[in-house]
Amino acid sequence: MKYYFLGLFVFLFTILANAQIVSGEKLPRVAEVEEKLINDASSFLQRRFPNTPFIVAIEIDPLRRIASNTSREKSLPYYEFQGEEIIDEWDDQNISIYNLIPRIKKARVKIVIPSSINIKEVEDTERELLSFIKLVPVRDEMEVVQKTWQTSSNESIFDKIPGELILAATILFSAIFFTIFFKKSLRTINSNYTTPGNEGGARSSAMDMPSPVNATNRSTSNNPGMAAGDIHLRDPIKLKEIANIKIQDLIRDKNFPTLSDMILFAKMAETTPQSLGALFYEFPIEYQRKIFSLGVNNVWYTVFSEPGSLDDGCIQLLDRLLRIRENVAPGIWGSLLTQIWRLSDKAPDFLKQFKQDEVFAILFDMPKSFGIPLARKIYPGAWGILLTQDKKNFTLLDEKAKEIFRLAMREKPRFDISSLAQYHKDKDLIEYIQCAKVEVERDIYLTLPDDSFLTQIRPPFYKVFDGEPHLLQQIIGIYSIKDWAIVLFNTSHELRNKIIERLDSKKAYLLSSHLRNIDNGKIDITAQVAIRNSMAVTYKNILDSENKKQALGKNIASDNDDKLIAGIEKVAKATETNEKNDNDKEAA
Structure with a gap:
């Protein structure tokens, strides 16, 4: 009897041991699914509780198929049954992990998180986590354990200082720094504008302070490589103010725009037409019309129709226009020179019809960069007269100047702003x-x-x-x-x-x-x-x-040309009268 119980005990112990060994063996695909779920849960908790430690453990029981390779005990006479081997999904290495998740029989999820997280957040976490990793709340189990963990203290002494104190100290040091910087800048400015009689540089009269225009000119002349007006000209409002001051000084000249002015405008129109257009729109409307009418080619339409923004080049151009003001003969003469320049490539053929003395009288008053190439085309063997003889040897009567001007206007009419x-x-x-x-x-x-x-x-x-x-x-x-x-x-x-x-x-x-x-x-x-x-x-x-070979020599005038000439002469007479009155006042 004793040996009977001993043998029974050994038999049961062997069966239980074998069962434990079999149950402890985990299928490879089960381990893959568990690892996938743990990674998804960890990703969720990292986003849910950033900078918070946690532990995640997940175990699953796979839902296996029970397959038999034996044939049925009873086969019908009209159907020959053959045994079919059924491969379980957990044994198939080609099936995706996402296809294995629905084949989970039961899952057990255990999470360890700090005790500092409140109960409400724990409940929300349980519900949201199961939904996130695609588990079933009724079927699967989830356990959340809260523990008190000791974290290493890396706090520095600055972490114990209140934030209000740090903010107050920052404001105080900033105020001290800007005060010292402002006083130093002020001393530098005062030293630059101190009168020669005061060695200490403490006082400077208002008369010695330069205007914005003069300051701009001095900055440009002393530093050719720098933009006009230094850093202040990068401000569009300041640029506009300086440009308006210089424009008002420029239009005080009754002869503006002269031929030299138009040549400078034309050069800038070829390089930066948008900037030149922005500059023109700062002029009064009557001067805009006048400048546009004197355009030399179709680039003028781009200048006036597509203006950009003012820049340092506009200020430099105005400075140059103010520096090169020249005495232009009043009346029709200045308009004749500008009109000859406007003819451009047509000018040689146009001037060939007139006498040599009349042509050289015109070319002597033209800029040498335009007059000499023009003389070489008209008189290849006599153009050196412009360099060897005196201008006084060549004269052009006013009536002849008016006639040439009329013909030049017919050759190339002025542009209409409309x-x-x-x-x-x-x-x-x-x-x-x-x-x-x-x-x-x-x-x-x-x-x-x-x-x-x-x-x-x-x-x-x-x-x-x-x-x-x-x-x-x-x-x-x-x-x-x-x-x-x-x-x-x-x-x-x-x-x-x-x-x-x-x-x-x-x-x-x-x-x-x-x-x-x-x-x-x-x-x-x-x-x-x-x-x-x-x-x-x-x-x-x-x-x-x-x-027009036959028509160029004829003196054909139009009403518009006569009106234009009359207007030019009227302006010239008004200018002479004003200058005479000014001279009388100075003499008195």
Whole structure:
């Protein structure tokens, strides 16, 4: 009997030991799912309680399939049953972890968190965590344990100082620092503007303080590399104030704008038209109209229609205009010089019709940078007269000056400020035509009237190919073969042949070579538009010169020209009267 109980005890102990060993073996996919859930729970707790320690432990019981490979005890005569092996999901290494989570039989979650977290937050955490890691509250168990943990103290002595005391100390030291800095800056300013008689520099009279304009000029002259007006000119309000002061000084000159003024304006228009436009809009409206009417080319429309913002370059330009004020002869003479300058490329052909003494009388008063190149084109063998002889040897009567002025106005009328509105209206069309094919451009221009604004501001380019053979031959010689290759790119063979037919074999081969190089590379649209516009203007000038050879010598005056001359003479007389009254007052 005793041996019977002993054997039974050994048998039961062996079964229990084997059961524990089997239950302690965890499937690899179960470990993967547990690790995934622990990582998700840890991520949730880190966001829920940042900078708070915690411990997460999760165990799951997998829901296994019970499969049998044995055949059924009873098989029907019409169905032959074969045993089928069923693979459990937890044994399949190809199934995703997300497909295994629904195959959880039960999950046990244990979280250890500090005791400082209140009960309400613990309850919310339990509910939200189970939902976050996709567990079922009714099926699964969750245990939250709160413990008191000792954390290492890394607090410095500054952490024990109240925040109010630190804020008060910061304000106090800032006030002391700015007070010392302000006093030092004030002493520096006083030392710069101290009268020579006071060595200590403690007193400075108001008369010795420079105006903003003078201070700006001195800063610019002493430091050529610095922007005019130093750092204060970066303030747009200060820029506007200084510009207005200088503009008021500038328009006191009754002859403004003179030829020298317009040349400086034109140079700035080529480089920074937006800044120049911002400067012009600071002038009174009557001077805006006057300056716009004296524009030399179509860049003037960009200047007045697309203004930017004032910058240091505007102030520097005003300083230069104020420094180069010159005595201009009153009456028609100053307007004649400006009008000759406005003719630009047309000026040589225009002046050739007059006597040499009359032309040199005009060129002597022109700037040398414009007068000498113009004289070389008109009189290639006699232009040195401008450098070797005296101006007094050449005179031009007022009546002859008026006649030349009338003809110059007919050659190139002044710009009308009202045309700006039309420019805004046709701006998109102009940009489209500049990049369109020659055939499209021809159709658009033929639709418009001959005196349309578009034809005036942008001469048609297609007429270069449709013109007389001798005119086409003349313009072919003006531009290089490379320019013609850029222009003829993406044009029809008919247009190309009109140019190639008038070239010798060497230039024709060179043109074809340039075209092949452009085909292999990339065309510069900006360069193509610029050359096309230049050719259109050049051809128009050549055509006008041919059409007006007979009419240029005739003295044909219009009512508008007579009114303009009368207005110029009226202003000149008023200026002379004012100057005479001022001289009488000074003498008295």
